[in-house]
Amino acid sequence: MPAPDTANALGHFLRDRRARLDPATFGFAPGRRRTPGLRREEVAQRSNISPTWYTWLEQGRGGAPSTEVLNRLAAGLMLTEFEREHMFILALGHPPEPRYKEPEGITPRLQRVLDALPTSPAILRTATWDVVAWNRAAAAVLTDYSTLPRDGRNILRLMFSNARVRAAQEDWMRVAQFVVASFRADAARAGATAEITQLVEELSRSSPEFAALWRNNDVASHGDGLKRLHHPVLGPIELEFSTFAVEGRPDLTLMVYNPSTPETTDAVRRLVEAREAGAVSLPG
Structure with a gap:
């Protein structure tokens, strides 16, 4: 059996990033939550995908997501560019297609x-x-x-x-x-x-x-x-x-x-x- 941290690497990554987000920051009532961060349905709402499909992604079911879904998830989870690239590699086995951005300033x-x-x-x-x-x-x-x-x-x-x-x-x-x-x-x-x-x-x-x-x-x-x-x-x-x-x-x-x-x-x-x-x- 594969080790737990590699069996569903994409699902583990999504759950970890979801847990790091503060619900109040996005206007979600803090309420009583069993785990830190956003709920699955809240991430789905922010990413404009169905809660069922998002749940399957975390559970490693339903096959590979499309690049459109991954980009929506990157926006919904507020991933950095490096995190977005890592998510694509976990999901599809390769980085996303390049998208050019005007260079930032030099530090x-x-x-x-x-x-x-x-x-x-x-x-x-x-x-x-x-x-x-x-x-x-x-x-x-x-x-x-x-x-x-x-x-x-x-x-x-x-x-x-x-x-x-x-x-x-x-x-x-x-x-x-x-x-x-x-x-x-x-x-x-x-x-x-x-x-x-x-x-x-x-x-x-x-x-x-x-x-x-x-x-x-x-x-x-x-x-x-x-x-x-x-x-x-x-x-x-x-x-x-x-x-x-x-x-x-x-x-x-x-x-x-x-x-x-x-x-x-x-x-x-x-x-x-x-x-x-x-x-x-x-x-x-």
């Missing part, structure tokens, strides 16, 4: 992670490739995003509309192909296909090169690799990049560029220090 803790990398340019970007946070090394080596308007911090816009960024790439076309293919895959994975429509149309009108690459329908994983730049102050430099998911923030990706040699590390350090002291400025 001071995340910014401190970036700032702890003094000689490694690091950025946080969204699934639609908007840069939302960066460190001093990224401003010195890649782009000083603080000088750009918010909608100008999109990596696709910079690649196809900024002459300085384009000139800095050792092989611009190869990099552009890789960026477009990775961008397409990231946006689709995040369920952001509708959100990128305006950007894709804008770049297709302004850049025949982007339009041709987008028509290719290529997809790629950004993962890790090597980036070679012609920096206006440092000259030719080589950076090893790695890409990381941010736990608890599916809307964000962390990208870190490590100098490939000790000499490059020292050069980046001197550049960052010189910019901080106001001894050097970079072209926009």
Whole structure:
């Protein structure tokens, strides 16, 4: 026989979350209750499903619920996004289909992670490739995003509309192909296909090169690799990049560029220090 905590994992999860809710918060009379939390019929009412069907779900009867029912339960039980995903995995064996949400703000803790990398340019970007946070090394080596308007911090816009960024790439076309293919895959994975429509149309009108690459329908994983730049102050430099998911923030990706040699590390350090002291400025 399976252990009690795994025999009906979904039912146990639903009962546990139901027990954590305060009836008074939702306008239900506290009354005399044998167990803490909401009653089954109250959860069913909040989730717009039948009390019988909800009872069966807790008892592990009636088969797998539909995604619509699970989404109603997530709202009725006030589940967090992480709890909603866990419920889908318990019920259906896989996470829910992605639904894109506009990224939230960056916490001071995340910014401190970036700032702890003094000689490694690091950025946080969204699934639609908007840069939302960066460190001093990224401003010195890649782009000083603080000088750009918010909608100008999109990596696709910079690649196809900024002459300085384009000139800095050792092989611009190869990099552009890789960026477009990775961008397409990231946006689709995040369920952001509708959100990128305006950007894709804008770049297709302004850049025949982007339009041709987008028509290719290529997809790629950004993962890790090597980036070679012609920096206006440092000259030719080589950076090893790695890409990381941010736990608890599916809307964000962390990208870190490590100098490939000790000499490059020292050069980046001197550049960052010189910019901080106001001894050097970079072209926009």
